[in-house]
Every structure is written in structure tokens, then in C-alpha cells.
Amino acid sequence: MTDRELPSLHALRAFEAAARLGSMSLAARELHVTHGAISRQVRALEEALGHPLFRRQGRGVEPTTAGRQLQESCHAAFAQLRDSWIRLRQAQAESALVLGCSGSVLARWVIPRLERLRHELPDLRLHLAAQEEPAALAGVDVALLLVTPPWPASWQVHDLAPECIGPVLSPRHPDAERLLGLPAAALGEEPLLYTASRPQAWPDWARAMGLPPGSMRQAQALPHLYFLLEAAAAGLGVAITPQPLVADDLASGRLLAPWGFRDTGGRWVLASTRSGDSRVEALAAWIRDELAGR
The missing domain is CATH 3.40.190.290 (D-Maltodextrin-Binding Protein; domain 2)
Structure with missing residues (x-):
């Protein structure tokens, strides 16, 4: 997959937060953006994928099967990026x-x-x-x-x-x-x-x-x-x-x-x-x- 085939990092972060928290509103609050911004990012992912990532669950949202797969991948990728960044920063002992x-x-x-x-x-x-x-x-x-x-x-x-x-x-x-x-x-x-x-x-x-x-x-x-x-x-x-x-x-x-x-x-x-x-x-x-x- 080329870089052009990868979805927006902002969209993935919005999706991951909504999936983890079970709420578009809570995701918006965590990322300090509007509810509408989270919804637009998730909708863009769904349109690119051609499949829904969430289903409504009361006032919240629940990942679909595709959503759960993407959530697991996002969690692993963000954790790897975070760990790599931490190791790089720790190497700068005198910073x-x-x-x-x-x-x-x-x-x-x-x-x-x-x-x-x-x-x-x-x-x-x-x-x-x-x-x-x-x-x-x-x-x-x-x-x-x-x-x-x-x-x-x-x-x-x-x-x-x-x-x-x-x-x-x-x-x-x-x-x-x-x-x-x-x-x-x-x-x-x-x-x-x-x-x-x-x-x-x-x-x-x-x-x-x-x-x-x-x-x-x-x-x-x-x-x-x-x-x-x-x-x-x-x-x-x-x-x-x-x-x-x-x-x-x-x-x-x-x-x-x-x-x-x-x-x-x-x-x-x-x-x-x-x-x-x-x-x-x-x-x-x-x-x-x-x-x-x-």
C-alpha cells in the first residue's frame, strides 16, 4: 500500500478515540475538537472503506466487525509509534x-x-x-x-x-x-x-x-x-x-x-x-x- 492509499492520520485518531470511548462526544472532548469534526472524520473513513465502522448504541456508538478490526490495528500502530517516540526521547539524556x-x-x-x-x-x-x-x-x-x-x-x-x-x-x-x-x-x-x-x-x-x-x-x-x-x-x-x-x-x-x-x-x-x-x-x-x- 502506498502513502496515498493510507487514510488520514487525523481521521484514524478521531475514529480510534470514538471507538475506545464509545462516544463521538467524548472523543471530541478528548481531542479538543467539535462533535461534528469527529463525525466528519469517521464518515470520510466509512466512505473510503465502503462499509460502516459504527452502529448506534443508545447515546453512544459501538464498532461494527470492520470497526473492531480497524480499532485493534489503530491501537497497535499508535502504541508502537508512541513507544518508538519515547525511546528516541529517552536517548537524549541531556535534552x-x-x-x-x-x-x-x-x-x-x-x-x-x-x-x-x-x-x-x-x-x-x-x-x-x-x-x-x-x-x-x-x-x-x-x-x-x-x-x-x-x-x-x-x-x-x-x-x-x-x-x-x-x-x-x-x-x-x-x-x-x-x-x-x-x-x-x-x-x-x-x-x-x-x-x-x-x-x-x-x-x-x-x-x-x-x-x-x-x-x-x-x-x-x-x-x-x-x-x-x-x-x-x-x-x-x-x-x-x-x-x-x-x-x-x-x-x-x-x-x-x-x-x-x-x-x-x-x-x-x-x-x-x-x-x-x-x-x-x-x-x-x-x-x-x-x-x-x-
Whole structure:
């Protein structure tokens, strides 16, 4: 079989996650994409194969006979790739610690603190990697993640802080003066900004505020949280965001958070598949203090 005859790796990852978890929605959550993206990737595989890979099972999905065969092959192939990558990385004994995180967390939280990190942990050699799929640990030594328990048993997890999210807007927003004097329920009348990878953020916040989750009118999706916050800073709408990513903007007055932040049940964690690495311990302690504002 030539490379051109092989299906898309993205499609295989989407299929494998859906088959393993028994749910398109759970697969979308794990891979930080939309339910529709998972469905499209699976449908493309089924069309190329000419045979269904799943059958509906209540609210979930169950692999067909062909699906089970493909799931076993995907599991073995991904495990072999992962093991090979780990062996290659372990061979680089003197390499720096590779920290992965989403591009938005990297740009808005990690990079602004690099100078302080280097000053306070001078012996830590750190390389940064932006991850398209921020819940994955492949290719990095450790990852700074926003996740909701439970997480995989194979992860070595340092719990850092609760995830708190809330609405922010710019003083340049056309209705900023009016909105600042209104209760949170008034946001139900506003067109709201959100990220396509996390459409549940507004409903989660509304629920934490005691508001009907369906009362928030999500109007404009942005592909990444970084773009979302830049759109909010430009006065284009009210955005929903984790609090640490806008701490500097709130301090400078570039953004406002008049309705506060609420705990979603998610966690900031530093996760890896290795244990006993003192560099990871030191980094986790440093990030925990930064998130706590100490």
C-alpha cells in the first residue's frame, strides 16, 4: 500500500478515540475538537472503506466487525509509534525538559512569565511546544493542561489549581458602560464570543451562576482562545475565558470582568507519563505559586 492509499492520520485518531470511548462526544472532548469534526472524520473513513465502522448504541456508538478490526490495528500502530517516540526521547539524556501546552496558554500565560521562570529556576532547561491537541502528551515530557477529572491512569499528574472561567469585555465595547451596571443575566441578550473547541464554556459558566445554561446566546465562534481574547480586547463582544489568561489584561484595564469568575470543576494540571523527575516537581511548584498569585 502506498502513502496515498493510507487514510488520514487525523481521521484514524478521531475514529480510534470514538471507538475506545464509545462516544463521538467524548472523543471530541478528548481531542479538543467539535462533535461534528469527529463525525466528519469517521464518515470520510466509512466512505473510503465502503462499509460502516459504527452502529448506534443508545447515546453512544459501538464498532461494527470492520470497526473492531480497524480499532485493534489503530491501537497497535499508535502504541508502537508512541513507544518508538519515547525511546528516541529517552536517548537524549541531556535534552531540555519539553513543556507542551495549547498555543493560547503558551502565548498568554507561559511566555509573559518566562523571564521570571528563568530567574527563579535557573537550572531548569526548558523547551516550549505548542500543541494542536492540548490533551495529548505525545512528543513532550510534560504538559500544562486545563482538563476535567478523571484523567488517564497512565498520567503522572500534579494538580495545580481549580479552573475558574468568566466573561470579559473591553472598555472599548460599544455597550460597555451600560453592561457594567447590569446583572449577569443581562448577558443573555448579548451576542457572545466563544471558541469552537469549547462551546460548553458559556453554558458551564451560566450553570455556575445559577442561570439557565441555554440562556446564553453564542453568536461568534473563534478558532483559538488567543483570537477570542484579542476580539474581546478590540471591543467586538463579550468573551468567556479562564481567569489566569486575562490576569495581566485585567490588571492593566485592557479587559474588564464585572461578573467575576466561577469554578467549572476543571483543573489546571501538569501531566506527564514519567515519574520521579525532580525538574517536573520544581516546575509544578513554580506554576502552582504563579497561578495562586504568590
